[in-house]
Amino acid sequence: MTNHSDSQVPRQEIFKNVQANGNITVGNITQIYKTVNNLGELPKPTGFPQNIPASNTDKFVGRERELERLHQHLQSNHSVVIAAVEGMGGVGKTELAIQYSLLHLQLDNYPSGICWLRARESDIGLQILEFATTDLGLQPPEDLELPERVRWCWQHWRQGETLIVFDDVKNYSHVKPYLPPQPSQFKVLITTRLKLDLASSLFLEVLSETDALLLLAQLIGEEKQNQELALAKELCQRLGYLPLALQLVGRYVKKRNITLADMLKRLEEKGLGHPSLVVKENDPTWTLNVKNGVAAAFELSWSELSDDAQQLGCLLSLFALAPIPWSLVEGAATEQDSEELEDARVELENLHLLQGGDTYQLHQLIQEFLRNKQNNLVNADEQKDNFCKALVEVAQSIPDSPTLQLITSVKDAIAHLAEIAQNLTDAVSDENLIWVFAGLNRFYSGQGLYAIAEPWCQQCVSVVQTRLGEKHPDVATSYNNLAGLYDSQGRYSEAEPLYKKALELRQGLLGEEHPDVASSYNNLAELYKSQGRYSEAEPLLKEALELRQGLLGEEHPDVATSYNNLAGLYKSQGRYSEAEPLYKKALLLRQRLLGEEHPDVATSYNNLAGLYDFQGRYSEAEPLYKKALLLMQGLLGEEHPDVASSYNNLTGLYKSQGRYSEAEPLYKKALLLRQRLLGEEHPDVASSYNNLALLYKSQGRYSEAEPLYKKALLLMQRLLGEEHPSVATSYNNLAEL
Template sequence: MTNHSDSQVTRQEIFKDVQANGNITVGNITQIYKIVNNLGELPKPTGFPQNIPASNTDKFVGRERELERLHQQLQSNHSVVIAAVEGMGGVGKTELAIQYSLLHLQLDNYPGGICWLRARESDIGLQILEFATTDLSLHPPENLELPEQVRWCWQHWRQGETLIVFDDVKNFSHVKPYLPPQLSQFKVLITTRLKLDLAGSLFLKVLSETDALLLLAQLIGEEKQNQELALAKELCQRLGYLPLALQLVGRYVKKRNITLADMLKRLEEKGLGHPSLVVKENDPTWTLNVKNGVAAAFELSWSELSDDAQQLGCLLSLFALAPIPWSLVERAATEQDSEELEDARVELENLHLLQGGDTYQLHQLIQEFLRNKQNNLVNADEQKDNFCKVFVGVAQSIPDSPTLQLITSVKDAIAHLAEVAQNLTDAVSDKNLISVFVGLYAFYSGQGLYAIAEPWCQLCVSVLQSRLGEEHPDVASSYNNLAELYYYQGLYSEAEPLLKKALSLLQRLLGEEHPSVA
């Protein structure tokens, strides 16, 4: 962490080469963050009206391009400009707005002040009045209604370009009456989980692996990360490169002084419920200014959804972490007509819980959150049954020797069929259980991909033995399929005992006169 003994000299040194006045570049911003981890550490200029909240991070990484683009959007014309930072919960929208505000506070780009408004709260008008009276010494006439008092404040605001931040907007119509007038001095920055489709919308993605590792190293120490680099990469991937999750887990690892292997094991056991990802109320001791844990951040979005959208979210959580063709969703959602389903999908997209176009995908922590919700549904078992029936149908459509055309038609469903085979066999009937694995076997072996097909054949034997017992014709078939795979690869010594087991079992179960025995 940088030590600033002489604040004025340090500030001048850090910012001396930076071009301001609407022309700050990625290079400039990168240079600043190389010298100082977080602009919140710098002393703030005095005599400047601002109420920027404290930063939520020790180290701000990977958002230089977004900071540049945000400034370009806000300076793009001579009337009021609204730029919106959109994205899923935990992706760092508020932190980006804080860092943008701190950066341009130091650059003196908003002499009219930086006014931060907590838009999730209902008293936006009162917050504006409070800033105007406390920081600008304005006193609007008391005989006016609140909206007129706010309008009076805008008209009598301090001169110079002014940044107004509406943080965490959950309903744009609640904010609209309090937007400043169309005067060139006002620039409006909105952070939101909503998809507002404004001309100045900036969609914030999760961090790249490089930046996620940089953030983690800052939290746990570079030496520790370098010693466990493969595990550090695995941890970043496990957390979906989500800044909030990386912040919380990194600080937990540092505080507990545990290995990354231990951390991964704990997350495997408890997932989103693990204490590292939960922020307890009134316990900011190791979480800085973070108010919500990961699940709590997602819960804010979940509570905004209709019942139909919640049902769809739960259904989508059953799919694998792979692109999801919409046609498969329609087949699995048997209770809803296509238009209702589309409406529910748009709700999820509007809150950035779902991303896509032709196919759709969930972030892995959102998938985990929604799976927990799915387990608590009244109709959880029915939803799983309908889901699995779709993929049993897909599996049964794949012949032993699939054509290229058939392979192309089912390939987008294979990852989700594999998800059923690995995690959802409890929802598949005894009669159809073998079909799930035979479909995967046929898809891969039919293309000569025997090494990929083999684990599915082995899993098939294991699952069928466990579920159906040793004395079942489908168990014999599973031996036969695995033997056939070995035979194709010339592994005759592995194939022969399995074929003998299959034959012996079928003779015993079906008798000598049965076609399957022949």
Template sequence: MSAEDKSRDIDISKGDYNEYIQGHYINGDFIQIINLPQPKLGFPQNIPRSNTDKFVGRKNELILLHEQLQNEGNVTIAHLEGMGGIGKTEMAIVYSLISLKDDIYPGGICWLRCREENIGLKIVDFARTKLNLEPPEDLELPGKVDWCWTNWREGNTLIVLDDVTDYDGIKSYLPPQSSQFKILITTRLKLELANPLYLEALSETEALELLSELVGSEKVNQELATAQELCQRLGYLPLALQLVGRYVKRRRISLSEELRRLEGKGLAHPSMKIPEKKSTWAVDIERGVAAAFELSWRELDEPAQELGCLLSLFSLAPIPWSLVESSAEVQDPEELEDIRLELENLHLLQAGDNYQLHQLIQEFFRDKQKRLANTEEQKANLCTAVARVAREIPQALTLDDVTYFTPFIPHISETATFYQNSLRDEDFIFSFANLGRFYQGQGAYEPALVWRKQSLSVAKERFGEFHLGVALSLNNLASLYDEQGIYEGAEALYLQALEIHKKLLGESSAEVALGLNNLAHVYCRRGKYTEAEPFYLQSLELKKNLLGELHIEVALGLNNLAELYRSQGKYKEAEPLYLQALESYQKLLGESHPNVATSLNNLALLYHTQGRYEEAEPLFLRALKLRKKLLGESHPDVALSLNSLASLYHAQGRYEEAEPLYLQSLQLNKKLLGESHPNIASILNNLAFIYRNQGKDNEAKPLYLQSLELRKKLLGESHPDIAASLNNLASLCHDQGRYAEAETFYLQALKIKKELLGESNPAIATSLNNLASLYDDQERYTKAKPLYQQALKIAEAALGENHPNTNIIRQSLQYTLAKMQS
């Protein structure tokens, strides 16, 4: 172990906290928290903000805690036990801040909230976002957690498990037996662990000092005996003292009057030292905290009490006020603001850009909410308001959308998880479905998968196996699998959804038409073009029968069929369909509409593929101009148009014109979608390709690698885009004469394609041709010949004998045969 990794002493007993906490200063026996210390740039930590203004005493406990955590044996666990409001979390925060300032844990400080979060997901998320670790996608969650612990940053590491309510439920996620990890648990439970650190109430001296800071030392000195009795009645609890002290100061009443008001509230607690064998101690003491809250509760008007109860139903997260306005019975905004101010003035509601309840206050209000006459009505109103927001989450998310909807997500999750019975049937599925959409739209496939699967599970439980909500959930999960390249799984789910729609709605419905379209799409992705075509045709025919020849859905069907034919190289069949789709959109929507721009772009792509560059360019330019006009300069479709136009110039060898367009598209995608999105990986790949064509191999390779790394992060190790990136890297190595590396990459790409797409996909023909070309250049003709022959057979079957790719493979084979005969 290096000197930096050895345990270190912190002499907190000196009383000089400023030595260890930057921005904090000592005043007697309490720390006044001003701001957090600034960690080193990139240091892995997520210590939460403190919930209190002053942290009193605890010097001896902090020293003991640190000593326990510096045990050099196996994995060290220290746990703080005590009642709610006793200051366990605050003590853990202060210890973390001291450790952060003094570099006690160079491996990082990972804070995990255990009450309502999936700890496994949070550990993986911390490892990804703070340590840049990427656990293999093929592992289950426990395996990913174990992988993260194994590959963690070097050096002692503090893991804080805050507010543990089910130790057995999190035990499997704890780090392995390694002295690197120091675990700090806070809990209200009495855990069967060695050497518990019971966090008792403040001493009388500490409690009096805190009360003096809140109400003034002059008042305490004048009524010292009463102040001592008041502290005793409040159980020397920091939270209770904070609330009562603020109440006294705001009301300008004496401490004696405060004691009188507290009579009958059950706050005369016994000593705060925890009896060893009393299993219910935490519950008994918490009643004292509730009594302290009761004082503020009595000061509230009935509307404010009802608002507090409503707020308690939200997630323990910042609450967008618009959600409260939509959920509350009071409809007048100014009246609702006045009611809110009552809660703020009593420090029952934390105000800011959004609003939040302290955890204990939330629990107190939730207990009151259960006793309201309109308790179920409040839940129903909240669920309706939250579901309304969930329905607004768009299919195609921009970064602005993500920013806007992020504060709503915890509350959509809360209602979907805890208030399912209060969700109306028409809102039920959308709450789950659009949580999945929110994450899937960002390329965050792991949380998306959790919600997609949960949506299907709860839909079956609520509605039975055959219900439209179940079919919707099947379709959504299939779409996620489709994006991830899990085509067999997607196909199976699409088939199940289609079967339900047929049974419930008959063979001729819009939903059946959509299902046929989805199946055709996944067949296209797998290169099963002959299987895709009849489904596209059935879907299109059904749409025409239901909606007529001139309809937006019919135009979409024409476009999809055209895309299939373009992929097959059936350009003559594709062109009239693209033109029909464009004409329909223009008739239905006018010349200036986003769908018209998309249709123009698709037709241009066809001309580009055919080498009809002079016809493609004006269409690309029209689409780009129209999208900028309709959608603004900053929109994903504009980025798509820039990329398409750059690709055209690239194909024409107009590299100086293509490069800035690729860069604009890249910059815009990063702005709209963030740094980690499949679109970013695609553009990086395109940029690398253009640099390679310009002979700038040193600039191309790192971009290829970035693209590959990002695709692995987003899509897993096995996806067609991964195969494409490997193929491009192989091609670069091939051109540079690095044949061994090229062969490895070509073979990896071929293996992935076969696993995902089967043996007869056109993409297999491309990989076989590339590998054969490598062997050809090495004069390994006996290895090249059978690969060319396999590639040609696949291409002729899948694409036809006259497809450009088929012709290229045939010519390569002929050249090789000629070389073998010479």
């Protein structure tokens, strides 16, 4: 607590300087609050009519700029000025108005009185009369009606600037008849949960992390906070930086003398229902003048909502704590008329329960409050079902190779899909269950973000197995997807048993004649090819091609993929004359079926170019490599493993032609991209080390080549095993050096 005697002199000097200057700045206000925690602690000047209520806080922090702006609004001209402080329940609107009133009481800016009115109560007119008679000594005629008596008071008020505060206005039309006349000496300050859209409205946000920590430290002690700083930050975040919540929880921690870890655990168990966040009637001992707990503060806003707005609030609570696209809300509320839905949204916005424009956001404690309400809805299960269906539709729209454009179009839905995966799988139907995780996997692994995709694939196996049992096609798919992720990361020994499990399950459940069985053959074969196990790969690739042709017909993207993959095997074996017609077939099919602007078409260009490159047909290879690179950059963005591969391939061509100055920066680009996207432990990174070493060797830069060759060899041995052809090549390269 501040020592008043030590700080009194500088504080009085600040007040005098401000009074002389006639204008108060953020700097002045900051200086004042550095010398005193709360202006309510100061002796109030005598001779001023005022009924400012007691402060609700020990320490007032983080609102200096708002206090300055508020004064600017109120002093903008000499007619009646109405400034409104708007915001959600618990954000500190009333406290800001109290501190503003106390500050300008000390500065003598409202010499004719500061009149505080409790606007949520119905007797506003009587409150004005009481202040006028008790504090100003006015005697309005008894024979007038209440509105006329109030008007008489305004007319006979003592001369000089006056501040009238209407605190917690819930209906502006109820206040309007009691506003002072214009032009006049009166400045009117309104605090409200409503969105009034006045020219001088000030929207009050939650505290910054810095100010929230400052407030918490004042309540629990700086030493305790410094000892548990990481937990203090977590607690502030858990409470959404809401001043009311921080006040209540901080006092609870201090009173109980518990650790912040304990407090977080208790909040996790009981949420808004925890005693720290509930203010009991007739128990002001540790809550000062706070009358409502957090849930009770929100309840005041909830009670103002129509049934439709309450329903929408409950639906919004199911979304993650992330921006919510309105299109997703419409998708989840299909039974409601779009205009009625908009009306409900406007109600929530008007009470500051919802913020946003194209996307919307709930404060986390409001979300928690609304989730509690949602659990008690008669149609709670139906609402969850519709919510999940809307997000599953998004998941199903994500292809295996999503373009940058598609990634951008669905990215705002991903956090909400993850929310379902984490907390709402019980509300997802059996047939849609796998799609929740498949959508997340495709979104992340399609961008090369394998580390983020992995836990979703692992969770998918667990959740789908538990729900559907081992003998189910979706379990096979979940094995396949996890294997594919490991395969993409070069983790072949982990991928193989999962691919085999998926194949066996599919054969047993679906029979041999099924597209999913063909996919399993293809995936296992591609794994073998990556490991140099060509004799095992070839029959599986042929089996996959024949199955797909028979089941899907020639005109199908999966058939094109089979042609492409079989061609790749032949190229790896040096069977170029067999590979070329298959690569061309795959390219033509993909162009016809998918259009030119597709990642698979870019892959076909790249693969055909690679074949020509291997054969020394550089003039045919270069334009195809460049086409592939431009397509991939446009479709996938610069930060993608396939773009890194394109750089690498084009660079290999330049090296083969002796165009070293063009090759080196691209090799380095490819290496850095692969390291960033795939991590150090990946075969493609080893390949990049090897290729850059080859370039240096070709230029006679042997001292630079050797460490890269060694790095590549060690990585390949560790990742691919000693028996892989690439390891043999690495030994050979190092030996030739």
